[in-house]
Amino acid sequence: MVEATPPKIELRGICKSFPLGHGQVRSVLDDVAFSAQPGEFVAVIGPSGCGKSTMFNIMAGLETASSGEVLVDGDVVTGQHEHFAYMPQKDLLFPWRSILENTSLGLEVAGETKKIARARAASLFAAFGLSGFEDAHPFELSGGMRQRAALLRTVVQGRDVLLLDEPFGALDSLTRTEMQSWLQGVWSQNAWTAVLITHDIREAIYLADRVVVLSARPASVRLNLTIDLPRPRALSMTTSAEFAGYERTLLTTLHEETRSSKAP
Amino acid sequence: MKNSITVKPAPAPRIRLLPALAPPAALLAALVITWQVAVTAGGVQPAILPSPQRIFQQGWEARTAIWENTLPTLHETFLGFAVSLTVAWTLAILIDFSPGLRRALVPLLVASQAIPLIAIAPLMVIWFGFGMLPKVIVIALVTFFPVAVGLIDGFNRTDRDAINLLRSMGANRWKQFVYVRLPSALPSFFTALRIGIAYAVTGAIFAEYVGAERGLGIYMAMMKNSFRTDLVLAAVAVTAFVSVCLFLLTYVAERAIIPWHSKERRSRHG
Numbered sequence A: 001m002v003e004a005t006p007p008k009i010e011l012r013g014i015c016k017s018f019p020l021g022h023g024q025v026r027s028v029l030d031d032v033a034f035s036a037q038p039g040e041f042v043a044v045i046g047p048s049g050c051g052k053s054t055m056f057n058i059m060a061g062l063e064t065a066s067s068g069e070v071l072v073d074g075d076v077v078t079g080q081h082e083h084f085a086y087m088p089q090k091d092l093l094f095p096w097r098s099i100l101e102n103t104s105l106g107l108e109v110a111g112e113t114k115k116i117a118r119a120r121a122a123s124l125f126a127a128f129g130l131s132g133f134e135d136a137h138p139f140e141l142s143g144g145m146r147q148r149a150a151l152l153r154t155v156v157q158g159r160d161v162l163l164l165d166e167p168f169g170a171l172d173s174l175t176r177t178e179m180q181s182w183l184q185g186v187w188s189q190n191a192w193t194a195v196l197i198t199h200d201i202r203e204a205i206y207l208a209d210r211v212v213v214l215s216a217r218p219a220s221v222r223l224n225l226t227i228d229l230p231r232p233r234a235l236s237m238t239t240s241a242e243f244a245g246y247e248r249t250l251l252t253t254l255h256e257e258t259r260s261s262k263a264p
Numbered sequence B: 001m002k003n004s005i006t007v008k009p010a011p012a013p014r015i016r017l018l019p020a021l022a023p024p025a026a027l028l029a030a031l032v033i034t035w036q037v038a039v040t041a042g043g044v045q046p047a048i049l050p051s052p053q054r055i056f057q058q059g060w061e062a063r064t065a066i067w068e069n070t071l072p073t074l075h076e077t078f079l080g081f082a083v084s085l086t087v088a089w090t091l092a093i094l095i096d097f098s099p100g101l102r103r104a105l106v107p108l109l110v111a112s113q114a115i116p117l118i119a120i121a122p123l124m125v126i127w128f129g130f131g132m133l134p135k136v137i138v139i140a141l142v143t144f145f146p147v148a149v150g151l152i153d154g155f156n157r158t159d160r161d162a163i164n165l166l167r168s169m170g171a172n173r174w175k176q177f178v179y180v181r182l183p184s185a186l187p188s189f190f191t192a193l194r195i196g197i198a199y200a201v202t203g204a205i206f207a208e209y210v211g212a213e214r215g216l217g218i219y220m221a222m223m224k225n226s227f228r229t230d231l232v233l234a235a236v237a238v239t240a241f242v243s244v245c246l247f248l249l250t251y252v253a254e255r256a257i258i259p260w261h262s263k264e265r266r267s268r269h270g
């Protein structure tokens, strides 16, 4: 019997509760399950504080799940970090390192020589719109450029799956739109598998092949919506009727969740 | 894609020393002039309170003696501070790697600050004699605490998210230390270094005051005993000058070792 190729990444029944002391626990994730095919871009949205970052921490092996497992290419990898490249909410570029040194940090930590690590990172600078800024320091860059540098640092590690936690959350809306269309562009030229956390419904639809909606805390998957828009995507698509339809569906689901999280 | 924002190359870090030094210098000059006028007009006995002019004159005449006593004080200060830095760095790193050691040692460090040095310093002379050793110990004791606490705190204040980023890259505890904790702690180390160095010279003077063969401290004690108030104050002025120089030296070292710090701070505050 020939098995179907397993998804690139799969989450099965991930639960997580934090002990609060005095015998009390806070249940944050309750049976979260979804998967991503190779090269697929999955966006995750959910009410703030529902446990999205916690989910990433578990995938990246920074936090242990109370139960459930994480699979990559069909193998259980729960608690292992080497399959995921993690881009946290803050850009976390270090002021004592130049942009080139910052972007090659992951490879250096993984044991590459400085020379090879820097050459590998440098080869991506043009695609990330950072040419000429190799020797600049993070505080000399605009917010959008810092975010691109942080993404370069994530991508260059060559891991199986990218985890992007609200990468554009702190940018002004003009820069954010610019970044989204740029990311959409580099995306269509690469076969990266990625999970993106966002609180921006339009960003999710515009960038993702699939949008996973999480419920209020304790989070579980409320909706798993395939976005069937052709690629490459133009900004003009965001005004199409299909786009508006997806937006309405997601907005309704999310609204119900936000209301129920406020209910006593 | 074009970059919509062009970035000016960072201006070379200019040491804005003059504008920073002018106001305190002007205030100091005003105080000295007031003192001069008050002493001259009031006819105060020089043995009680000499005028600044007299202090300078007599100090200049005694310059050889003062210089010969300044050198051993400087020597002790550097040696004591070097010992202090070595011990502080070693302990801070050990504590950073060992939570057990942190719990055991940090309370003792804090308690050690309750030891009244004014009572211990004379005992040092009894235990270790009039030579270099008791001075080095006293200086190390007074400067060690601020430096160690600055370092321990600096390591510990590293952004948790930055540690998590390093962990996601697969960094072990040692790599986390080298790549993030150590550089994050350097700004607070330099702040601590300034506090330490301010105590170092006065610590040396104090250790000499209770018993020494040579040094500014014992020179002041001897001049006081022969009612040479002017020479005591001349030695005080030299001490203050040395302290300020060492203090400024820490800024030079800071700019050389962590040039990114001042640039980053300036870019954040406009």
Ligand SMILES: Nc1ncnc2c1ncn2[C@@H]1O[C@H](COP(=O)(O)OP(=O)(O)O)[C@@H](O)[C@H]1O
Binding pocket: A018, A019, A026, A028, A046, A047, A048, A049, A050, A051, A052, A053, A054, A055, A217
């Ligand atoms: N170490 C922890 N201990 C207790 N509660 C935590 C801990 N970490 C996160 N939480 C709680 O888990 C919930 C989800 O947090 P997070 O995953 O950061 O949410 P999101 O990223 O979706 O905004 C929050 O209510 C937060 O208070």
Ligand SMILES: [Mg+2]
Binding pocket: A052, A053, A054, A089
């Ligand atoms: Mg979050």
